[in-house]
Amino acid sequence: MQSMDETPATSVSHPILEIDDLVLDMGEKRVLDHLTLEFWPGHVHAVIGPNGAGKTTLAATIMGLAGYTQFSGDIRFGGESLRGLGVDQRAARGITLAWQEPARYEGLTIRSFIGAGARDRSEAALADVLARVGLDPAQYLDRAVDRTLSGGERKRVELASILAIEPRLVLMDEPDSGIDVEALNRIFDAIKHLKARGATVLLITHSLAVLRQADHAFLICSGKLMKKGLVGKIEEFFGDACLPCSHQNEPEPGKRDRDLRSVAEDGQ
Amino acid sequence: MGKDELITALYESLGESCVTAPDVAHVEIHGNEVLGIHLVPGLEIEAQERRDGIEVEIRVLAGARIEQPVRICFGLIPESGVQRIGMQTRLEAGARIAILASCTFPNAIDILHAMNAEIEVGPGAEYLYLERHVHGREGGVRLVPKTKATLAEDARLRTDFELLRGKAGDIDIDYEATCRARSVLEMAARISGRGRDRIRIHEHAHLAGEHARGVLTTSIAVREQAEAEIKNTLIASAAHARGHVDCKEIVQDQAVAHAIPIVEVRHPKAHVTHEAAIGSVDSKQLETLMSRGLDEDQATDLIIEGLLSPAYRGR
Ligand SMILES: Nc1ncnc2c1ncn2[C@@H]1O[C@H](COP(=O)(O)OP(=O)(O)OP(=O)(O)O)[C@@H](O)[C@H]1O
Ligand SMILES: [Mg+2]
Numbered sequence: 001m002q003s004m005d006e007t008p009a010t011s012v013s014h015p016i017l018e019i020d021d022l023v024l025d026m027g028e029k030r031v032l033d034h035l036t037l038e039f040w041p042g043h044v045h046a047v048i049g050p051n052g053a054g055k056t057t058l059a060a061t062i063m064g065l066a067g068y069t070q071f072s073g074d075i076r077f078g079g080e081s082l083r084g085l086g087v088d089q090r091a092a093r094g095i096t097l098a099w100q101e102p103a104r105y106e107g108l109t110i111r112s113f114i115g116a117g118a119r120d121r122s123e124a125a126l127a128d129v130l131a132r133v134g135l136d137p138a139q140y141l142d143r144a145v146d147r148t149l150s151g152g153e154r155k156r157v158e159l160a161s162i163l164a165i166e167p168r169l170v171l172m173d174e175p176d177s178g179i180d181v182e183a184l185n186r187i188f189d190a191i192k193h194l195k196a197r198g199a200t201v202l203l204i205t206h207s208l209a210v211l212r213q214a215d216h217a218f219l220i221c222s223g224k225l226m227k228k229g230l231v232g233k234i235e236e237f238f239g240d241a242c243l244p245c246s247h248q249n250e251p252e253p254g255k256r257d258r259d260l261r262s263v264a265e266d267g268q
Numbered sequence: 269m270g271k272d273e274l275i276t277a278l279y280e281s282l283g284e285s286c287v288t289a290p291d292v293a294h295v296e297i298h299g300n301e302v303l304g305i306h307l308v309p310g311l312e313i314e315a316q317e318r319r320d321g322i323e324v325e326i327r328v329l330a331g332a333r334i335e336q337p338v339r340i341c342f343g344l345i346p347e348s349g350v351q352r353i354g355m356q357t358r359l360e361a362g363a364r365i366a367i368l369a370s371c372t373f374p375n376a377i378d379i380l381h382a383m384n385a386e387i388e389v390g391p392g393a394e395y396l397y398l399e400r401h402v403h404g405r406e407g408g409v410r411l412v413p414k415t416k417a418t419l420a421e422d423a424r425l426r427t428d429f430e431l432l433r434g435k436a437g438d439i440d441i442d443y444e445a446t447c448r449a450r451s452v453l454e455m456a457a458r459i460s461g462r463g464r465d466r467i468r469i470h471e472h473a474h475l476a477g478e479h480a481r482g483v484l485t486t487s488i489a490v491r492e493q494a495e496a497e498i499k500n501t502l503i504a505s506a507a508h509a510r511g512h513v514d515c516k517e518i519v520q521d522q523a524v525a526h527a528i529p530i531v532e533v534r535h536p537k538a539h540v541t542h543e544a545a546i547g548s549v550d551s552k553q554l555e556t557l558m559s560r561g562l563d564e565d566q567a568t569d570l571i572i573e574g575l576l577s578p579a580y581r582g583r
Binding site: 091092108144165 | 550556559560562563573
C-alpha cells in the first residue's frame with residue numbers, strides 16, 4: 001500500500017477519487033443512477049441518504065466487491081480507472097472499506113486481524129490503534145473476532161484495523177451504527193486522525209451527527225445525486241426534505257418522480 | 269545417532285527444546301526404542317519395547333494431581349519405517365493429568381504410525397490429552413490412531429488431535445468412548461490437508477449415564493486434491509444426557525469433503541444436537557482481509573488458521 005506522504009503533489013489540485021456517470025443495476029433494479037461525484041485528498045466527505053438510497057452499493061462498487069463489478073461509467077482513483085481491478089489490487093493502491101456489518105472470524109484473534117495488512121505489527125502499534133478506538137489492548141488483543149464481540153466492539157475493531165494499515169482512502173459504511181455515545185467520540189477522533197494523516201474519508205451515513213464530521217457532503221436518493229455542498233447546507237436540506245422522507249415506502253409513482261425531479265433541479 | 273542426539277532431533281523437529289524441568293514428567297520414544305523417561309510422584313509409566321513399536325502403560329494413582337503437563341514425544345527421524353504404539357492409560361479415582369503428546373515424522377516418505385490406545389478415566393478423575401502431529405512436507409505418513417475410552421461417574425476426558433504442520437498423508441482415526449453418569453467428554457480434531465492427503469475420522473461416543481455430556485468437534489480444511497470424510501456418532505441413552513456433534517470443513521480447489529453426523533437418542537429426556545458446515549471460505553471474511561491488502565491466498569490461510577486454532581473452543 002502506498003504511503004500517504006507519497007501522495008503526488010498534483011493531487012492537491014485534483015480529485016483523488018472520481019465517480020463518473022456511474023450506473024449499476026441489481027437485477028431489474030437501478031441502484032446507482034448516473035452518479036457523478038468527486039472526492040478530494042485529505043478531505044472528509046459524507047454520502048448521506050435514506051435507507052435503500054444506494055450508499056452501501058456505492059462503497060461496494062468503489063471497493064470492487066464480488067457482485068459489484070458490472071457497471072457503466074467509470075471510477076478513477078488518482079487518475080487511474082479501477083475497472084477490472086480486484087479488491088486486493090485496490091487495497092494495494094490505498095483504498096479500504098469499513099463494513100456496515102463487519103464479518104466475524106472464528107478463532108482469529110484481534111491481534112492477527114488487526115496485524116493483517118498493518119504497516120507496523122509491533123505490539124505497541126497494535127495496542128495504539130486499539131486504544132484509539134477506545135478498546136483496552138490488554139483486554140482485547142487476544143480475544144477472537146468472533147460472535148463473542150458485541151456489535152459495537154466489532155465495529156471498533158474494524159476501525160482499528162483500518163487505522164493500522166494507514167490507508168489513502170477509507171470508505172466507512174455507517175461508522176456510528178451500534179456505537180454508544182462515548183465510543184462515538186472515539187470514532188470521531190479516529191476520523192480526525194485519519195484526516196490529519198492525509199487520508200481521504202468517505203463517511204456513509206443517514207445520521208446528522210456523523211454528517212457533521214465531514215467537510216463536504218453528497219446527498220443521494222434512489223441512486224441519484226440530489227445535492228452536494230458544504231455540510232451545513234446539506235444538513236438543512238436533508239432535515240427538511242428527507243426527515244421524514246416524502247416518497248419512500250412505495251410512493252405513488254407520479255408523486256415520487258415529481259419529488260425527485262424538483263429535488264434534483266434544486267440540487268443543480 | 270546416539271540417544272541424546274535423537275532426543276534433540278525429535279524436539280528440534282517440533283521447534284522445541286528438550287524438557288529439563290525436574291517437575292515435568294516426560295518420555296521420548298523413537299521407533300521401538302525408549303530414549304528417555306522421567307517421572308514425577310503419582311505417575312507410573314512402564315514401557316516394553318517390541319519388534320516394531322512399543323507398549324506403554326500409564327497409571328495415575330488415586331487422588332494424584334499431576335500439576336505440570338506430561339510430555340510424550342513419539343517419532344521417527346528416518347524417511348521410512350513402522351511404529352506401532354500400544355498405550356494403556358488408567359487414571360484412578362480422583363486423579364488428574366494432562367498429557368501433551370507430540371508425534372513427529374519430519375522426513376517421512378513411507379512411514380506407518382499405528383496407535384492403539386485404551387483409556388480408563390476413573391470416578392471423578394480428569395484427563396486431558398493433546399496429540400499434536402508434525403509431518404514433513406512430502407507427506408508419506410500413514411496414521412492409524414485407534415482409541416477406546418471409558419469414563420466412570422463424574423470423570424472428565426478431553427482429547428485433542430491436531431495436525432496442522434506438514435502434509436497429513438493418510439489418516440484413519442477411530443475413536444470410541446462410553447460415558448457413565450455425570451461424566452464429561454470432549455473430543456476435538458483439527459486437521460489441515462492438501463495434495464493427495466486422505467483424512468478419515470470416525471468418532472463414536474455413547475452417553476450411557478444420567479447427566480453425561482459429550483461434544484465431538486471436528487474442524488478440517490482441505491485443499492488441492494485432498495479428501496476428508498468425517499463420520500461422528502453420538503448416542504444418548506440416559507435421562508438428561510446432553511450431546512453435540514459439530515463438523516466444520518473448509519474446502520478449496522478440487523478437494524472433497526464428506527460429513528456424516530449421526531445422532532441417536534434412546535431416552536425421552538436426553539438431548540443431542542448436531543451441526544455440519546461444509547463450504548468454501550466465506551466471501552465477506554475474504555474480502556474484508558483483502559481490503560486490508562492481503563491477497564486471496566494469504567486471506568484464506570489466515571481464516572483457516574483461525575478456524576483451526578486451538579484457542580477456539582467452539583460454542
Ligand atoms: N443484490 C441485490 N438485488 C436487488 N436489489 C438490491 C441488491 N442489493 C441492493 N439492492 C437494493 O438496492 C438499494 C440500495 O441498497 P443499499 O444497500 O446500497 O442501500 P443503503 O443506502 O446502504 O441503505 P441503508 O441505509 O439501509 O444501509 C436497496 O433498495 C436494495 O434493496
Ligand atoms: Mg447501507
